[in-house]
Amino acid sequence: MPMLYIEMHTLHYSIIFALHDWAGPWNRDCGSVEQRMIQNLGRKNESESLNQSPEKMKLKQLEGLLGGLQQFPQPKVELEQYPTGPHIASRMLFTAENSFGDVSDRVVADFGCGCGTLGVAAALLNAEHVLSIDIDPESLEIASLNAEELELDIDFIQSNILDLGWRGPIVDTVIMNPPFGTRKVGADLDFLSVALKVASQAVYSLHKTSTRDHVKRTALRDFNASSAEAICELRFDVPKMYKFHKKKEVDIAVDLWRFVPARHQRST
Amino acid sequence: MRLLTHNMLSSNIKGVVNGFPLRIEAEKVAEKSVEMNREFLKKMFQKVHWKAFVDASRAMGYTELPEKADSSMLNSDEFLNRFHHALLELHLEEGALVCPETGRRFPVNKGIPNMLLPQEEVLLSIIIC
Numbered sequence: 001m002p003m004l005y006i007e008m009h010t011l012h013y014s015i016i017f018a019l020h021d022w023a024g025p026w027n028r029d030c031g032s033v034e035q036r037m038i039q040n041l042g043r044k045n046e047s048e049s050l051n052q053s054p055e056k057m058k059l060k061q062l063e064g065l066l067g068g069l070q071q072f073p074q075p076k077v078e079l080e081q082y083p084t085g086p087h088i089a090s091r092m093l094f095t096a097e098n099s100f101g102d103v104s105d106r107v108v109a110d111f112g113c114g115c116g117t118l119g120v121a122a123a124l125l126n127a128e129h130v131l132s133i134d135i136d137p138e139s140l141e142i143a144s145l146n147a148e149e150l151e152l153d154i155d156f157i158q159s160n161i162l163d164l165g166w167r168g169p170i171v172d173t174v175i176m177n178p179p180f181g182t183r184k185v186g187a188d189l190d191f192l193s194v195a196l197k198v199a200s201q202a203v204y205s206l207h208k209t210s211t212r213d214h215v216k217r218t219a220l221r222d223f224n225a226s227s228a229e230a231i232c233e234l235r236f237d238v239p240k241m242y243k244f245h246k247k248k249e250v251d252i253a254v255d256l257w258r259f260v261p262a263r264h265q266r267s268t
Numbered sequence: 269m270r271l272l273t274h275n276m277l278s279s280n281i282k283g284v285v286n287g288f289p290l291r292i293e294a295e296k297v298a299e300k301s302v303e304m305n306r307e308f309l310k311k312m313f314q315k316v317h318w319k320a321f322v323d324a325s326r327a328m329g330y331t332e333l334p335e336k337a338d339s340s341m342l343n344s345d346e347f348l349n350r351f352h353h354a355l356l357e358l359h360l361e362e363g364a365l366v367c368p369e370t371g372r373r374f375p376v377n378k379g380i381p382n383m384l385l386p387q388e389e390v391l392l393s394i395i396i397c
Contacts, residue, residue, distance in 0.1 A: 105308050107272070128308045129272050129356065140380055153300060153356075155273045159383035165278035167288045170315050 062124055063090035069146045071115050072139065079136055084117045084177040084206075088234055092204055092256055093121035093175065095231060100258065102173045102202045103127050109198060111161050111176035111191055116143025116154070118175045123152040130154045131171070133161060161194055169200040177206050189218055196223045196261045203261065209233055209253035224262045230255040269360045269379055271324050275316050279367035280383055287367055289320035290374070292327035296362035298379075304352045310342050312355065325354040 066086035075081040084092075097103035104126040110119035113132035116139075123130045132154055134140050140156050147154040157164070178191035188207055195203040196219070203225075207215045212230055219228040234254045279287025322333045332350045334341075341347040364373040365381050374383050 105305060128305055129270065131273055131276075135384065137382075144378070144380065153270075153302060155269050156380045157269075157273070157277075157383055158380055159280065163280045163385065164383060165280040165284075165287050167276055167278050168315055168317065170272070170276040170312070 057124060059090055059094050062094060062121060063087060065124060065150065066090055066117055066121055068149075069115060069117055069120060070142050072142070076136065079179065081114060081136070081139070084114065086117070088206070088256075089117045089121050089177075091234075092206075093118065093125055095256070096173065096175065096202070096204050096258075097125045100202065102204070106172040106201070107131070107170055108173045108175060109133065109171045111174055111195055112178055113143055113156075114139050114177070116146045116156075118177060119143070119154050120146055120150060120152060122173075122175060123147070123154055124150070127173075131157065133157045133159055133164065135160050161191055164194075166198050171198050172201040174199040174203045174205075176204070180206075180208055189215070192219060192259070193223050196225055196259060199261050201260075203257075203259040205257050205259065206234075206254050207257060209255050212255055215255075215257065219259055223259075225259045226262045227258075227260040229258050231258050232256050269376060269381055270356055271321060271328070271358055272312070272316075272355050274324050274360070274365070275321055277365070277381075277383075279369065279372070281367055281370055281372060281385060284367060284369045287369060289317065289324065289368065290365035291368060292324050292360060293364040293366060293373070294328050294360055294362075296360075297328045298359040298361045299357055300359060302356055304348065306348060309348055309351055309355070310339075313337075313339060313342060313351070316355070321354070325358065328354075328358050328360060330354055330358060 063086045066089050069086070072081050093103060102108075103122050105128050107129045108119070108122040108127040108131070110116070110122065110130065110132040113119050113134045114136075116132055119130045119132035120143075130152075132140075132143060133156070134143070135158065137158055140158055144154070144156055174195040176191055176195060178188040181187040181189070188205070188211075192203065192205060192207075192215075195205065209230075216228045216230075219225040232255070234256060235251055274290065274292065277288075277290060279290060281287065318337055322335060325331075325333050330353070333354055334347075337347070359379055360376055360381075361379050363376050365376060365383075366373050374381050376382070
């Protein structure tokens with residue numbers, strides 16, 4: 001897969017996103033982490049968007065609209081509910097659309113949608129059909145209000161991602177900000193396993209940078225992905241959200257990944 | 269919930285061999301018009317399970333789809349309009365999705381199907397099936 005827009009400078013995003021135990025045992029893997037794929041998506045895309053036709057949404061517009069969405073009033077720690085901020089969500093979907101063509105006219109599913117930010121972003125970028133799934137009814141209520149507010153048609157389903165039954169290769173793209181597995185080890189990879197079965201084109205996901213090698217190996221070897229690329233590294237500013245957060249604010253490095261599922265035939 | 273979503277969902281009860289298609293019990297159906305995208309419809313025509321789709325549209329009170337369809341029909345605007353309407357403009361707002369094997373009802377409220385199964389029900393269903 002071609003790496004687009006490679007520019008070698010570290011990207012520091014300020015994102016409202018929290019993670020517990022970020023400096024825990026995972027960080028011992030850091031020595032082997034490849035640092036070569038860090039690129040500045042934001043700036044490149046912003047300058048590109050100036051040349052686009054007027055009806056196509058610009059990054060700043062997208063980020064602005066996502067900034068108006070309602071977020072978790074009372075996050076549930078057991079579900080690792082941390083909001084995907086407008087900054088990261090807009091860049092994630094903007095990249096999926098403008099670098100890879102994985103959003104407009106596509107069927108997009110948002111796994112563990114929370115308050116619906118990623119699915120809303122996909123709908124704003126002209127996904128033909130968006131299906132957002134979460135286990136938590138309160139999140140879904142907020143998410144559907146968020147979609148209604150922006151007059152977007154999004155389908156919602158209440159389900160555990162790991163339990164849902166699927167038929168046929170209808171979903172093109174899965175987007176997700178999975179639980180990072182801080183409370184329940186491996187939760188993010190459980191999500192990834194299902195996403196790679198459901199998507200026929202691509203999966204976009206966020207995983208802790210400290211787990212980069214592990215994520216890549218698992219996706220290629222165990223989940224049959226045909227490619228797994230960390231597109232960029234993002235730095236999250238973590239505000240103190242939960243009681244167990246000891247410091248007021250910390251940084252956590254997160255990778256934006258693009259996975260391509262293996263071509264497969266599913267029964268119809 | 270649109271019928272496109274219905275066409276890709278199956279019953280998630282463990283032990284069920286063929287959980288597709290879920291039968292629709294419609295109490296309230298809404299219509300929301302959206303712009304037609306011909307290329308998208310042509311692509312979806314290849315992927316949609318037609319019989320399940322037609323049955324679902326009838327359960328929603330829409331009877332304009334032909335029992336059988338082939339890709340030559342995609343040249344007809346009339347057919348495309350009907351396909352588009354049933355696939356993307358009809359929304360199941362209130363009712364239920366029913367597992368074809370076990371009869372288990374998944375309620376749909378405010379357009380959102382609740383596909384959650386309590387853990388003990390998952391185990392029980394293994395015994396039943």
